[in-house]
Amino acid sequence: MSNAAVTEKRASTLRGARLPKWSPYAIAAGSVAVAVGIGLAAGLDSRVQLGLIAGLLFILGSYVIAARVEGRRQAKDRVATSLVWVAFLLAVVPLVSLVWTTIARGVKVLDVYFLTHSMGVVADSQPGGGIYHAILGSLEQVGLATLIAAPIGVLTAIYLVEYGRGNLARSVTFFVDVMTGIPSIVAGLFILSLMLMFDMQPFGFAGSLALAILMMPVVVRSTEEMLKLVPNELREASLALGVPKWRTILKVVLPTSLGGITTGIMLAIARIAGETAPVLLLVFGSKFINANPFEGAQASLPLYIYQQYGSGETPAYDRAWAASLTLIAFVMILNMVARGIARWKAPKTGR
Amino acid sequence: MDISTKNTEAPPPIPQPTATEQKRAAHGATRPGDRIFLGLSRGSGILLLVIMAAIAVFLTYRATLAISKDEGNFLTTSDWNTGATPPVFGIAVLAFGTIISSIIAMVIAVPIAVAIALFLTHYAPRKLSGPIAYVIDLLAAVPSIVYGLWGAMILVPNLTGLFGWLDAYLGWTGIFSWDGGAPRAMFTVGILLAIMILPIITNVSREVFRQVPQMHQEAALALGATRWEVIRMAVLPFGRSGVISASMLGLGRALGETMAVATVLSPDFIIHGSVLNPGGGTFAQNIASKFSEATEFGRDALIASGLVLFVITLLVNGAARAIIARRKEYSGANA
Numbered sequence: 164m165s166n167a168a169v170t171e172k173r174a175s176t177l178r179g180a181r182l183p184k185w186s187p188y189a190i191a192a193g194s195v196a197v198a199v200g201i202g203l204a205a206g207l208d209s210r211v212q213l214g215l216i217a218g219l220l221f222i223l224g225s226y227v228i229a230a231r232v233e234g235r236r237q238a239k240d241r242v243a244t245s246l247v248w249v250a251f252l253l254a255v256v257p258l259v260s261l262v263w264t265t266i267a268r269g270v271k272v273l274d275v276y277f278l279t280h281s282m283g284v285v286a287d288s289q290p291g292g293g294i295y296h297a298i299l300g301s302l303e304q305v306g307l308a309t310l311i312a313a314p315i316g317v318l319t320a321i322y323l324v325e326y327g328r329g330n331l332a333r334s335v336t337f338f339v340d341v342m343t344g345i346p347s348i349v350a351g352l353f354i355l356s357l358m359l360m361f362d363m364q365p366f367g368f369a370g371s372l373a374l375a376i377l378m379m380p381v382v383v384r385s386t387e388e389m390l391k392l393v394p395n396e397l398r399e400a401s402l403a404l405g406v407p408k409w410r411t412i413l414k415v416v417l418p419t420s421l422g423g424i425t426t427g428i429m430l431a432i433a434r435i436a437g438e439t440a441p442v443l444l445l446v447f448g449s450k451f452i453n454a455n456p457f458e459g460a461q462a463s464l465p466l467y468i469y470q471q472y473g474s475g476e477t478p479a480y481d482r483a484w485a486a487s488l489t490l491i492a493f494v495m496i497l498n499m500v501a502r503g504i505a506r507w508k509a510p511k512t513g514r
Numbered sequence: 515m516d517i518s519t520k521n522t523e524a525p526p527p528i529p530q531p532t533a534t535e536q537k538r539a540a541h542g543a544t545r546p547g548d549r550i551f552l553g554l555s556r557g558s559g560i561l562l563l564v565i566m567a568a569i570a571v572f573l574t575y576r577a578t579l580a581i582s583k584d585e586g587n588f589l590t591t592s593d594w595n596t597g598a599t600p601p602v603f604g605i606a607v608l609a610f611g612t613i614i615s616s617i618i619a620m621v622i623a624v625p626i627a628v629a630i631a632l633f634l635t636h637y638a639p640r641k642l643s644g645p646i647a648y649v650i651d652l653l654a655a656v657p658s659i660v661y662g663l664w665g666a667m668i669l670v671p672n673l674t675g676l677f678g679w680l681d682a683y684l685g686w687t688g689i690f691s692w693d694g695g696a697p698r699a700m701f702t703v704g705i706l707l708a709i710m711i712l713p714i715i716t717n718v719s720r721e722v723f724r725q726v727p728q729m730h731q732e733a734a735l736a737l738g739a740t741r742w743e744v745i746r747m748a749v750l751p752f753g754r755s756g757v758i759s760a761s762m763l764g765l766g767r768a769l770g771e772t773m774a775v776a777t778v779l780s781p782d783f784i785i786h787g788s789v790l791n792p793g794g795g796t797f798a799q800n801i802a803s804k805f806s807e808a809t810e811f812g813r814d815a816l817i818a819s820g821l822v823l824f825v826i827t828l829l830v831n832g833a834a835r836a837i838i839a840r841r842k843e844y845s846g847a848n849a
Contacts, residue, residue: 215676240740247637250629257709258653261664315558322555335559337835338566344763344831345824346770348798349569352820356572359810376565383562409551430655437657440772440798444805465659465773472663472777480667487660498655502648 180232187225187245194220214256218249262491269488272481278489281462282450287474294486296452297467303456304367304446304463305436308374313428315375316382323383324390325412342380350376351441358445365447367456370463373441378431385427389420422508429501433494439465464490569824577818580811588818594783594804596812605819607783611700611794612823615775616768618704618789619711624761626708627715632745634716635723647720654713662777665706666698670778673697673705677790692790698780701789703796706774711764718763722756723749755837762834766827772798797823 198217225245230238277293285292319339323332350373358369393416401411417424442448447460448470464486471483581588583601591604630650634643674697681692730748739747750757781795781803795803801816808816 236740236743240742243742243745244637247629247633250626251633251638254626254630254709254712257669258712260668261656261661261709264664264668265660315561318555318558319562322552322559326552326555327559331556331559335562338563340835341828341831342562342566344766344770344827344834345569346766346772346798346827348770348772348801349573349820349824349827352801352817353569353572355813356576356817359576359813360572376569379562379565407545407548409545409547412551433655437655437659439657439659440802443802465657468659468663469773469777472666483663487663490657491660494655494657495652498652502651 182229182232182241186228187241190224190228191221194218194224214253218253221245222249265484265487265491268481268484271485273485273488277482277485281452283452285450287471287479288476290478290481292482294464294467294482294489296449297462297464297486298489299452299454300367300446300449300456300461301436301464303454304370304374304442304461305432307368307371307456308378308435309428309432311371311375312378312382312431316379316428316431317386317424319379319383320386320390321412321416323387325408325416339380339383342376343384345377346440347373347377347438348440348444350374351444354441355444365445365460366458367446367453367461370442370446370461371456373445374435374438377438377441378435381431381434382428385430386420386424389423389427390416392423393419422504425508426501426505429497429504433497433501436494436497437465437490439463439469442466443469464493573817573821573824576814577821580814580818583811584815592783592785594800594815596815597809601811601815603815605797605822607785608795608797608800608819609822610785612769612796612798612826614789614794615700615703615707615796616765618701619707619768620761620765622705622708623712623715623764624757627712627760627764628719628757630712630716631719631723632749634720636741636745636749647717650713650716654717658710658771659773659777661706661710662774665702665709665774666777669706670697670702673702677701680790688787690790691788695792696780697790698778698792699788699790700779700786700794703775703779704789706778707768707771710771710774711767714767715757715760715764718760719753719757722753722760726752755840759834759837762830762837766830766834769830770798770823770827771796772802775799776802 195217197220198213201216202213222242222245226238226242229241233241272290278298279295280291280293281296282292283296319335323336326332327335353376354369354373358365363369397415397419398411401415402408406414442463443466446463446466448466449460449462453459453461468483468486468490471479471486580596580601584591584603585600586593586602586604588604589609590606591602592606594603594607595601596603634647634650638646677692677697680690680701684690685692726749730752731744734744734748775796776799779795779799780792781799782793783795784793786793797819801820804812804816
């Protein structure tokens with residue numbers, strides 16, 4: 164006991180005094196307690212405000228205490244550490260709240276009935292109804308968009324990696340970058356301007372076209388990265404055997420990078436599945452089941468959420484949350500499967 | 515190429531490839547299969563360029579149809595009356611709202627995102643940082659409409675306390691004065707946008723911070739630097755351009771965000787001095803909310819405002835790409 168104290172004291176003359184390891188926790192607990200105290204005294208009821216006060220107290224407290232015991236440089240380090248932690252916790256709160264509320268409120272009306280019925284005979288103010296028509300519409304629009312965007316995207320990436328030299332390839336690269344940043348509503352407006360020109364009414368495929376525009380650059384980018392990972396030796400070996408270049412690409416390069424390309428396409432699908440703005444402009448939404456994406460307004464899952472929210476009725480809010488949960492589940496599953504494939508099929512690079 | 519010459523009946527004494535043959539050999543497109551494949555893939559690339567050009571051309575065309583009949587000044591009028599005769603509309607309010615909400619979002623999101631990225635690369639326990647990074651990756655994929663729904667139903671009611679507090683202590687500035695209405699204001703939009711762009715800025719910044727040479731950091735540590743000093747002297751200078759381009763990517767997303775703004779904001783066509791009072795609007799939000807009642811002319815007017823948004827996002831993204839291109843070692847393009 165006394166021995167340990169002596170060694171600690173000796174070490175401290177060399178390193179300077181240190182706060183004990185538990186001090187951040189103690190300061191955190193103290194600042195939360197004081198914040199709650201202030202809150203009670205001042206009659207505050209907002210948790211956001213209490214959290215802010217506690218955070219400020221924690222940072223101030225650790226700076227003052229550390230500066231007294233350890234010196235200013237160490238104190239700054241501690242403040243930086245606590246700032247980083249506070250920032251992290253601050254960011255976690257809304258994100259956790261988002262996921263939690265969606266799940267908690269979503270499960271209220273989410274059941275098999277909800278998934279297999281449309282809103283055809285249900286007013287927004289009534290409970291009941293479902294999202295079958297919206298799921299159908301979403302799947303068709305996203306499916307068609309993928310059919311358009313995936314081949315074009317993959318072929319463009321092949322062009323950029325396997326053939327691309329000179330000005331054309333450079334400008335394609337540049338505009339793919341630029342295209343990644345197009346707001347979804349602008350893509351919608353573009354297709355809208357075409358529809359205005361031909362005097363067309365909203366229909367599902369128009370939405371698919373806008374979604375395809377949003378999807379293409381994402382597919383190009385990810386496919387390009389994957390093709391670049393294919394070792395050049397494989398291409399050279401195949402070409403040296405006299406295999407034509409196109410067969411080399413089809414039989415050697417693409418199979419090698421297939422996992423990564425699939426991942427990229429799935430992530431792109433996950434991204435466009437949640438797009439609302441172009442669908443709002445081009446597909447318009449409908450309460451009825453419309454299985455034909457080439458004629459008549461269709462529903463779509465994200466649009467359904469927006470319209471149910473917009474109607475302002477409590478049962479509609481419940482439906483909006485349930486639809487959100489469905490949409491998030493779809494996107495998350497797609498993401499996780501895609502990342503799983505990426506990990507499983509990752510090209511084995513030598514280390 | 516050489517193999518195919520064997521099949522010709524009378525091989526020339528000295529095989530001298532012509533200029534076109536050489537060119538073909540360089541491109542590897544002599545066989546029909548090769549030519550078709552090259553044509554397809556180059557065609558796709560050209561198609562992308564055509565689409566980009568078409569977007570610009572068609573938006574501009576429809577926009578000129580609307581602007582030519584606009585009795586107000588398209589850039590400075592703060593009114594949106596496309597149904598009136600003569601129509602009077604302008605983007606002043608929208609431009610103001612878009613810029614203000616994006617500035618608020620950036621001011622909140624960038625420091626927090628950088629801090630989270632530092633947390634993941636330098637502070638968090640190893641075991642924790644992997645899963646957290648994975649979850650943040652997933653959060654980047656949450657559809658914006660879900661953020662919008664959450665913002666309108668959960669965030670808005672929880673902000674009254676903060677708004678009251680800001681009004682009480684900072685109300686004298688005028689920017690933070692609040693008349694007690696529902697907190698469906700630009701500041702709310704800014705907060706929500708910040709939450710939305712947080713994952714993407716974090717992801718890209720984390721990638722940059724991970725690439726900081728270990729040697730630099732160890733050298734700083736060996737000189738007796740604290741962890742914060744290592745970050746300030748080795749990590750941040752190395753990652754600065756990466757963080758800037760990550761922020762620009764986030765900014766591009768914030769500028770064009772539609773649904774989250776449309777659900778949270780209660781819009782009007784007045785430029786408000788205070789960010790806490792409801793009102794104002796953004797380009798994307800205005801298009802989404804005005805669209806369903808708009809006539810064909812009204813839609814053209816909305817397209818005109820969309821064109822402005824398109825140009826702004828092009829500039830922002832172009833700047834971000836230029837910064838990335840200057841540092842080729844790291845490309846945030848795939849984020």
